[in-house]
Amino acid sequence: MVTAVEPKETSKSPSVSHRRDDLSSRLPLRAAQYVRMSTEHQRYSTENQSDAIGRYALERGFEIVRTYEDAGRSGLNIDGRQGLQNLLADIEGRRADFSVVLVYDVSRWGRFPDSDEAAFYEYRCRAAGVNVIYCAEQFENDGSIGSDVQKVVKRRMAAEYSRELSVKVFAGQKRLIELGFRQGGPPGFGLRRQLVDERGNSKGLLDRQQHKSIQTDRVILVPGPSEEAQTVTRIYRDFVDGQLNESEIADRLNRQGIRTDLGRLWTRGTVHQVLINEKYIGHNVWNRGSFKLKQRRVRNGPEAWIRADNVFEPIVDRTLYDTAQAIIEARCRRMTDAEMLELLRRILDRKGALSGLLIDETDDCPSSGSFQRRFGSLVRAYQLVGYTPERDYAYIGINRALRRLHPTVIAEVIDGLKRFGGRVSRDESSELLIVNDEFSVSAVIARCRETAAGKLRWRVRLERSLLPDITVAVRMDGSNIAARDYLILPTVYMDEPVLRLHEYNGISIDSYLFDTLEPLFEMAERISLKEVA
Incomplete structure (x- = not known):
C-alpha cells in the first residue's frame, strides 16, 4: 500500500500540501509519470509502478497527461534510457505541458553510483519549473532538510544495492566458469x-x-x-x-568461398x-x-x-x-622495444592515426595485444611515439579501413541478389544498385562508436537526395573489424539525413535489423506464376 507523510511547512519554500489545499477550487495539476524497470524484481514492473502512481495521483489531485518509460533499462547511468532523456529534453526545451513528474521511488529515478548524478537530473527539472515527486517514499520532496537528508540516504542505498548485486553476480559467474x-x-x-x-x-x-x-x-x-x-x-x-600470415590465410578462405560464423568475409583480424x-x-x-x-x-x-x-x-x-x-x-620477441616503436611510427606516418584495429590489420606487425604486453598499454606505446589519441581524430584510420571495405560490401550484396535469381545493374553516377528494374538499393557502412560509459552507437547517413527504395546499413561491431548486423531500411523512414542508432532502438527500427542480408536477397527472388498458383 502506498502511503505518504504530509510535510511540515518551511519558510524557505511552500510545501506541496499547502499548494494542494485549494484543489477543489481549481483544475487538477497536470503531471507526467516516469517508470523504469530493469530485470531485478517483478514488483518493479512498469505496470505495477503505473498502478501505484495512478492511485497516488488520484488521491492528490493530479492528472497524468504524459508517460515516459524505460523498460528493461539499468538505472546505473543515463545512457540507453531514452525515456529519461526525452523527459529532460521536453522539460528543458519548454515543451512540457505538465508541472510535476511522478516517480514510484528514488531507485526508479536511478541507481547511479554517484548519488550526485541523480540529484543533478532532478535539479535540471526543478530549474526548469517542474518538480519531481516520489510517490512510494515516506517523505515529501518539498525541499525541507528532512526530505533532502532522506533522499541522500535513499540514493546511497540504491547505489549500494547495485554494488552488492554486482559482487554477487560476479561471484556466481566466476563459479560457473570454474x-x-x-x-x-x-x-x-x-x-x-x-x-x-x-x-x-x-x-x-x-x-x-x-x-x-x-x-x-x-x-x-x-x-x-x-x-x-x-x-x-x-x-x-x-x-x-x-608459414602463411593471417592476411594470406584470410585471402585463401575468401577465394574458396568460406565465410565466418556470421557469414562475412575473413580479415587479418578475424583469422x-x-x-x-x-x-x-x-x-x-x-x-x-x-x-x-x-x-x-x-x-x-x-x-x-x-x-x-x-x-x-x-x-x-x-x-x-x-x-x-x-x-x-x-x-x-624478435623486435626490440625500439624496433616495435619504429614500426608504430611508420603506421602513424602512413595512416595519420593509431588504433588497435590499424595495428592488427597491418601485415608483418605484432598484434595490438603484443604492444600492450610489451609497453603496459596501447596508450603508453602511443605516447612513446609522440601520439596522443584525440576523440575528434582517432577515427581517421578506422574510416579509411571502412572505405576500403565498402567495395567488398557492394560485391557481397550483388552476389547475394544474383544468387537468388535477381538481375542487378549499377548506376555509375549515383552508385545505386538497380534490382530487377523494380527497386533501388543503397549500401552504407556505419562505424561503431563507444560512449564514455561503454555504450555502442552508430550514425547512418541516408542518401535523401537519391531516395533509394532500400538502404542497407552495415552496423560494424565494437572493434570495427566485422559487421555486427544489417539494417534493411525502406525509404519511408528517411525523414532525417542522419539516423542515430543505439544497441536497442525500439520495435519501429529494430524490426528492420537482421543478422544476415538474406531478407534483402529474398526480395530479388523470381517466382514462376505456376508456383504462385
Whole structure:
C-alpha cells in the first residue's frame, strides 16, 4: 500500500500540501509519470509502478497527461534510457505541458553510483519549473532538510544495492566458469553452444541469439559441423606448417568461398582471433575485460582472468596451438622495444592515426595485444611515439579501413541478389544498385562508436537526395573489424539525413535489423506464376 507523510511547512519554500489545499477550487495539476524497470524484481514492473502512481495521483489531485518509460533499462547511468532523456529534453526545451513528474521511488529515478548524478537530473527539472515527486517514499520532496537528508540516504542505498548485486553476480559467474560452463557471447567459428540440464544431459544446440530459459540449465561449447572444425584446423596448419600470415590465410578462405560464423568475409583480424583463442583447445577463459556498474570498460590483465582448462572438447591439437602461439610471440620477441616503436611510427606516418584495429590489420606487425604486453598499454606505446589519441581524430584510420571495405560490401550484396535469381545493374553516377528494374538499393557502412560509459552507437547517413527504395546499413561491431548486423531500411523512414542508432532502438527500427542480408536477397527472388498458383 502506498502511503505518504504530509510535510511540515518551511519558510524557505511552500510545501506541496499547502499548494494542494485549494484543489477543489481549481483544475487538477497536470503531471507526467516516469517508470523504469530493469530485470531485478517483478514488483518493479512498469505496470505495477503505473498502478501505484495512478492511485497516488488520484488521491492528490493530479492528472497524468504524459508517460515516459524505460523498460528493461539499468538505472546505473543515463545512457540507453531514452525515456529519461526525452523527459529532460521536453522539460528543458519548454515543451512540457505538465508541472510535476511522478516517480514510484528514488531507485526508479536511478541507481547511479554517484548519488550526485541523480540529484543533478532532478535539479535540471526543478530549474526548469517542474518538480519531481516520489510517490512510494515516506517523505515529501518539498525541499525541507528532512526530505533532502532522506533522499541522500535513499540514493546511497540504491547505489549500494547495485554494488552488492554486482559482487554477487560476479561471484556466481566466476563459479560457473570454474565448473566449465560458458558465460555469454557467441561461440565463434567452428563451435556451437549446447544447452545442458543440471545433470549435464544435453538438451540440444542453441541458435544465434537464443538463450536458456530455465534457471538450472547451463551452456557449454561443443565442436560445430565437421567442415567448420576442419577449417579451423587448416587455419592453424597454414599458419604453422605453411608459414602463411593471417592476411594470406584470410585471402585463401575468401577465394574458396568460406565465410565466418556470421557469414562475412575473413580479415587479418578475424583469422588472428581464431589463432589466439584458447576455446579451440577446450579452455574456458572469462573476464578478459570488465564493465562493472556500467561505468568504464577495462581490459584486465591475465592475472585477473577466470579460467578452467580442458573443460570443452577441443578442435585443435594442443601442440599445434602452442606452436602457433610461439610463432606469434616470436614476431614480437624478435623486435626490440625500439624496433616495435619504429614500426608504430611508420603506421602513424602512413595512416595519420593509431588504433588497435590499424595495428592488427597491418601485415608483418605484432598484434595490438603484443604492444600492450610489451609497453603496459596501447596508450603508453602511443605516447612513446609522440601520439596522443584525440576523440575528434582517432577515427581517421578506422574510416579509411571502412572505405576500403565498402567495395567488398557492394560485391557481397550483388552476389547475394544474383544468387537468388535477381538481375542487378549499377548506376555509375549515383552508385545505386538497380534490382530487377523494380527497386533501388543503397549500401552504407556505419562505424561503431563507444560512449564514455561503454555504450555502442552508430550514425547512418541516408542518401535523401537519391531516395533509394532500400538502404542497407552495415552496423560494424565494437572493434570495427566485422559487421555486427544489417539494417534493411525502406525509404519511408528517411525523414532525417542522419539516423542515430543505439544497441536497442525500439520495435519501429529494430524490426528492420537482421543478422544476415538474406531478407534483402529474398526480395530479388523470381517466382514462376505456376508456383504462385
